[in-house]
Amino acid sequence: MATSHLKSLRAFIEALEEIGEIQRIDKTVDWNLEIGAVIRRSYDLRAPAPLFTSIKDYEDTGFRVLGAPGGLSAPGHRLARIALSLGLPAEASGQEVIEAVVAARGKPGIPPQVVAAETAPCKEHIVLGDDVDLNIFPTPLIHGNDGGRYIQTWGMNIVKTPDGSWTNWSVNRMMVAGKNTLACLIPGPQHLGIIRAKWAAERKPLPIALALGVEPGLPFVGAMPLPEGADESHFLGALFDEGIEVVPAETVDLMVPATAEIIIEGHISFDETVEEGPMNEYPGYNALEHSPKPVFHVSAITHRDGAILPVVAAGPPVEEDHTGTGTMHAAEILFELRKAGLPAASTWFSYESALHWLIVSVRQDWHRTTGLSSAELAQRIGDIVFAGKAGFGVPKVLLVEDDIDITNVDEVVWAFATRAHPEHGEVHFPAELTAALSVYLSEVEQHSYKAGKVVYNCLLADLFEENDRPVKGSFQNGWPAEVQQLVLDNWEKYGYR
Numbered sequence: 001m002a003t004s005h006l007k008s009l010r011a012f013i014e015a016l017e018e019i020g021e022i023q024r025i026d027k028t029v030d031w032n033l034e035i036g037a038v039i040r041r042s043y044d045l046r047a048p049a050p051l052f053t054s055i056k057d058y059e060d061t062g063f064r065v066l067g068a069p070g071g072l073s074a075p076g077h078r079l080a081r082i083a084l085s086l087g088l089p090a091e092a093s094g095q096e097v098i099e100a101v102v103a104a105r106g107k108p109g110i111p112p113q114v115v116a117a118e119t120a121p122c123k124e125h126i127v128l129g130d131d132v133d134l135n136i137f138p139t140p141l142i143h144g145n146d147g148g149r150y151i152q153t154w155g156m157n158i159v160k161t162p163d164g165s166w167t168n169w170s171v172n173r174m175m176v177a178g179k180n181t182l183a184c185l186i187p188g189p190q191h192l193g194i195i196r197a198k199w200a201a202e203r204k205p206l207p208i209a210l211a212l213g214v215e216p217g218l219p220f221v222g223a224m225p226l227p228e229g230a231d232e233s234h235f236l237g238a239l240f241d242e243g244i245e246v247v248p249a250e251t252v253d254l255m256v257p258a259t260a261e262i263i264i265e266g267h268i269s270f271d272e273t274v275e276e277g278p279m280n281e282y283p284g285y286n287a288l289e290h291s292p293k294p295v296f297h298v299s300a301i302t303h304r305d306g307a308i309l310p311v312v313a314a315g316p317p318v319e320e321d322h323t324g325t326g327t328m329h330a331a332e333i334l335f336e337l338r339k340a341g342l343p344a345a346s347t348w349f350s351y352e353s354a355l356h357w358l359i360v361s362v363r364q365d366w367h368r369t370t371g372l373s374s375a376e377l378a379q380r381i382g383d384i385v386f387a388g389k390a391g392f393g394v395p396k397v398l399l400v401e402d403d404i405d406i407t408n409v410d411e412v413v414w415a416f417a418t419r420a421h422p423e424h425g426e427v428h429f430p431a432e433l434t435a436a437l438s439v440y441l442s443e444v445e446q447h448s449y450k451a452g453k454v455v456y457n458c459l460l461a462d463l464f465e466e467n468d469r470p471v472k473g474s475f476q477n478g479w480p481a482e483v484q485q486l487v488l489d490n491w492e493k494y495g496y497r
Contacts, residue, residue, distance in 0.1 A: 004087050005217075005240040008121070008259035009308055012216040013066065015084050016049060021073050023048040030056045031065075031149075036142035039067035039313040046072050049081065051308075055138040062306035063138050069154055069310045070219065070320040072351070082323055085216035087240055094327075094407030095346050101224075101239070101331035102338075109234025112246040112255060120247040120258035122211075127301040128250065132180045134298065137262065139176055142313050147277045147290050148175040151182070151264075153312040154219050154320060155212035158254050159195050162202060167254075168195055169232040171222040171324070174210065174296065175276050182210075182296035183276035184268060189392075189449075191228060196268060196294070205267035207252040208296065213261025213308050215244065219320070224328040225390040251299040261307040265300040280314040282321035283437050284354045318351040325393075326355050332390040333358065340384050342377075343369060345402035352409045356438065358385065359398045359406040366401070367461040374399075374459035378427040382455040386432045393435035397455040403472060419458035427455040 006012045016022045023042070029035055029052055038050050050067040073080040073090075080090035083097055092100075117123050127133075139149040152174035160167040168191045177183040186193045199206040211218075217239065221232040237243040246255035251265045273292035280287045312320040326349030337344035343366040350357040360381055363369070370377065378399050385391040400406065404415045420426070432453045436446040445451040460469055471477055475484065 004084075004089075005242065006084060006087070007215050007245065009066070009069075009213045009216065009261055009310065010259075012069075012084060013051065013308075015090075016081065019077060019080060019090050021048045021077070021080055021090075023050050025050050025052050026054055028054040028056055028059060031058070031138050031140045032056075033141055033144060035065055035067065035140040035311065036313045039142075039311060040315060042068050043071050043313070043315075043319050046074055046078075048073070052138075058138040061136070061138070063136075064306060064308045065138055065140065066213075066308050066310045067313065068319070069216065069312070070323045072318050072323065081216075082220070082327055085220055087217065094348055097327060098331050098334060098346060098348065101328065102335050104235065104239035105331065105335045107238040109231065110237025110241070110243045111231075112233050112237065113243040114255065115245045115247055115258050117247050120245075121304050122256065122258055122260040122263050123247065123302050124305050125301075125303050126250060129299065132298050132301055134176050134182070134264070134301070135179055136301075137307070137309055139309065140311055142311065143280055143286070143315070145286050145288075146175075146279055147275070148177070148183070150175050150279060151309070152210055152212065153314070154310040155210055155262075156214055156218050156222050156257070157184075157192055158209040158211060158256060159192060159206055160254065161195055161198050162204070166195070166229050167231045167233070168192060169218065169222050171219055173279055175279070177274045177276075177295065180298045181274065182264070182298065183274045183293045184296050185276065185279075186268070186294055194228065196270075200270035203270060205269050205297075207254060208266060208268055209249050209252060209254045209256045210264040210296075211257050211260040211262070212264070213304075213310055214257045215259055218244070218257065220324055220328055223324040225332050225388070225392075227389075249300070250302060260304075262303045262309065263301065264296075264298055265302075266296055266298040269295045269297065281437050282314065282325065282354055283356075283439055284316035285439055317354050322349070322351040322355055325349075326351055329355075329390045329393075330358065333360075333385055333388070333394075336384055336388055336390065337381065340380075342380060342384070344381075346406060348406040350409055350412060353396075355393060357396050357398055357412070358391075358394045359400065359412055360385070361400050361402040361404060361406050362459070364401045364403060364461060366459070368466075374457050374462045375427060377459070378455040378457045382427055382429050382453070385455075386429055386453050392433055395434060395438060395451070395453050397453075398458055399455055400458045401460060415458050416456060419460060420456045425457045427457060429453040429455070 077090040083092035245258040276293035277290035278287035334347040
């Protein structure tokens with residue numbers, strides 16, 4: 001499908017407004033919990049993304065907040081915020097989104113284009129040194145149990161290695177700790193943690209730029225589990241066949257997105273901490289954990305006139321932890337399965353499962369073309385999924401044939417319930433590396449980052465002769481084409497809308 005590169009958050013908002021997916025809220029709302037509650041309710045109702053234009057204590061600043069920037073939308077364009085972010089039409093299907101990302105994964109990266117600072121919108125206001133005050137922004141207290149006001153929930157943390165050979169763009173939460181300090185979640189195994197460790201080994205603070213309100217594709221590629229050493233901005237360039245626009249930061253040796261709403265620059269200490277958390281995460285439960293985290297000392301802020309801060313209210317599905325991470329990790333897994341020569345038709349994380357179900361579909365001719373049994377194929381797929389960075393957080397794989405629309409949770413539940421044998425329909429993988437946030441994990445599993453994983457075998461092709469396989473008794477399969485068309489043509493005449 002043709003791609004259309006939306007080069008700023010404002011262009012993205014305009015595109016969403018054209019399809020009725022922005023709800024402007026001009027009524028004054030409170031940054032203290034009210035904004036977060038509205039965002040949460042908008043997820044639950046699949047309502048348009050709320051754009052808050054008047055915020056208590058900030059009415060005269062012109063600053064705004066955009067909620068649910070990557071949430072799901074109304075029927076007809078359910079994935080509009082995801083599709084538009086990645087350059088596809090609002091009506092694109094989940095499979096079209098995944099295939100576009102996989103296609104870009106096979107292309108060489110395209111580096112960013114450096115533009116003049118005087119033309120960069122992110123430089124409209126520049127605040128340096130002692131004048132820095134993070135409290136100028138209407139950062140919300142999102143959840144009632146949050147440890148503080150989280151300014152970074154859908155932005156880009158930009159860092160590079162001490163030798164400059166690798167620049168990494170990632171999404172990791174950051175909480176306002178003071179007028180010029182942030183508390184940062186930096187898991188050691190993630191690329192941000194790996195790069196910070198390289199600076200800490202030299203007893204040096206990590207130069208960093210936090211870009212907020214960036215062009216809509218960037219947070220998605222920030223969630224892409226690319227190999228170590230890969231630059232996410234180059235991958236986005238490959239997706240759009242053109243480099244994104246960047247400009248030098250003011251106080252650190254980093255390039256930042258030219259159209260960003262807000263840039264926060266500085267250094268993360270290699271040995272200083274401040275209390276951070278709790279903050280809700282992707283499994284969807286109220287968080288309780290708080291602990292000392294690294295301190296980000298801010299040396300500069302630049303921002304646009306009337307800057308817009310994007311905000312995610314993490315919690316039960318479906319929100320951006322699921323759409324961002326799920327979409328991009330599924331694409332990377334599909335790329336790896338195909339690279340291994342397996343008959344993978346598609347992949348999809350069930351957003352509704354809070355990323356605990358990865359669904360893999362294989363071509364219906366898989367048995368004839370591979371000569372494998374379903375258990376053997378499930379073993380090979382599990383070996384690849386669970387070994388890769390993209391599969392680190394995957395505890396459960398549902399393996400189906402491609403007669404199932406794996407983006408439709410109703411079909412996935414039906415296939416799982418009716419095709420997986422309750423006694424020998426599972427292939428187990430003990431003591432695999434795993435994310436530590438699933439609530440069913442024991443304390444030992446959480447601290448060791450190791451737990452059992454499983455592939456649920458929902459395949460049929462090796463159980464039946466080709467002409468005897470069960471066929472889905474659907475509208476499409478159960479009636480002659482002329483009857484189907486008759487019903488479709490007369491649907492509204494029956495009284496339906």
